[in-house]
Amino acid sequence: MSLLLDRVARHKAGENVGIYSVCSAHPLVIEATFRHALKHDAPFVLIEATSNQVNQDGGYTGMKPADFRDYVAEIAERAGFPATRIVLGGDHLGPNAWTALTADEAMDRADVLIDQYVRAGFEKIHLDCSMSCVDDPIPLPEETIAARAARLCRVAEAASADAGTKPPVYVIGTEVPVPGGATEDLEPLQVTSPEAAHGTIAMHKELFPAEAWDRVIALVTQPGVEFDHHQVLDYRPEAAQDLSRSLDDIPGMVFEAHSTDYQTQEALTALVRDHFAILKVGPGVTFALREALWALDAMERDMLGNRASDFRQRVLAVMNDKPGNWQKYYHSSGADLQLDLQYSLSDRIRYYWPDPQIAQAQDEMFANLRASPPPLPLVSQYLPVAYAELRAGTLTNDPTELVMAHVMTTLDTYLKATDAGENRNA
Structure with missing residues (x-):
């Protein structure tokens, strides 16, 4: 079984475990992540790249998906971290890097993006088609977002079958925070309603290939956390309880929480307890x-x-x-x-x-x-x-x-929130 599928299954079975995902391309951050995992005997490391960082044009790192895979593998080898315990993910994969183009042009490029990520062995694929292209309405209708995500899912399935890579797991969701934090002053956030969450799931399930749906492990929602240039909105469990319980009857699926950077240890632990079991960190480590x-x-x-x-x-x-x-x-x-x-x-x-x-x-x-x-x-x-x-x-x-010792202090909070005390050296 996939390391991620197993972890989600354990959470759904009632264990207080989760997953933290490090979204960074900096070599010192990545090496610190591997060293930290070795120090604490973590079962695996999840490293993610965004569509702006890494794409078929090189992104702002100059790396294509296969380049990033090899880059991470080289750092892991230097740190002495086993390759079998590395999971790669792609974050915000969709037309995000090409929204200045028409939707047809941007989606054609997104097809290539997904194909290259999956062929390079990226196992966790966040399908994010929530952004409007130059000829799209603003905001983009949720039906359009789901249809585009399903299109990219079919591309991923075909690429995996052709390349012989491990079938990917998917993350969906239309209430996706701005990558890297809000750009203006923060205001109180509206927590995603259970009705909206269930509507998103139902729409995607109807459009996705049936063979892929059992590998949809998470839904991105807004639990009420965010940060901007100078402020952090901390998680308030009481505001998200209805949303927290809304996936109880949906097997194999948890919530993925973006913008968890700078949350307190108490808040991160509460997020995992409340089934926001996948915690993303990017700007926090950099x-x-x-x-x-x-x-x-x-x-x-x-x-x-x-x-x-x-x-x-x-x-x-x-x-x-x-x-x-x-x-x-x-x-x-x-x-x-x-x-x-x-x-x-x-x-x-x-x-x-x-x-x-x-x-x-x-x-x-x-x-x-x-x-x-x-x-x-x-x-x-x-x-x-x-x-x-x-x-x-x-x-x-x-x-x-x-x-790296200083970066590891941030990783400590994520490990403590997601490991339920299972790591001997934590």
Whole structure:
């Protein structure tokens, strides 16, 4: 049985277990995820790529689906994580990257996208056709969304059969949060109604290939969680109880919760308890990555003064020179804009880490910190969790290990929420 199908079956049988999904293409985040799973004896790791990150045109990472598969496998091998415990997923797969085209053109490209993901061995496929193309009405009728998702499901089934890959499991849902967080100030959210959830399920079931329906494991709904640049809306269980119970009589299906980044440990645990059993995290882990990199920059400056790499300022210079990846999200100016570029919870800085100028600056900073390792008091000042591990002898002060230790603090909250205490080393 699929690792994901087994986990969902256990949850539906009454076990308080769930799945956390790490949506990031950054090598340090991915390696930290594998190291964290090894440390805690997690049964598998689910790594997901979005249609904007990875597609047949390369996405913003420059990788096609097969490239991303090989990239993740290489990092896993370096970390010593078994290939048999890696599950790859595709997030927001549909016409999202081509909404400036007509619907016919965008869906033709989405067909190719799905085909390539499945042939590359991606097992978890989130079919997201909720966005309007240039000739579509706004909002898009739910019937159209479901019909397009069913079309892509047929493409996936055909690709799996032809390529001999494991038949994929699917995630559906039309109430899909904006990838990467809201772009404006948050307002109270309307929790998805049970009637809407059941309507979405019924519509998709009618249109999907019968042989694929038993592998639809999750429905994306809005449980009332979100974040924007500066705020987080925390999960309130009392507001979602009707929705929580609405899948009790539907076998094999749980809820998938997007935008769970920055939720508290208590909130994440409650989400899994309330059957939002698949928790997605993306900006939350790359925000932790940026925190750690900024901490390294501060330590380097404290030690080396004007001989430091000036990493942070070089990153900001690139972002200001190349605003394409953030300008539609940030509407502030002056000092407020510079704060958002660095500290916004939506973390649009994540698009810039692969930039050659930034990669060079990071390499210089890491080389400086390896030549002049930061002393314990400085690590304590800026990265206290890493400091504790240094004192315990479970970590070195190599900059990559310091960064990954900080990222793992975010992964800790997801593991604790989804593992029901089953991991011996948690």
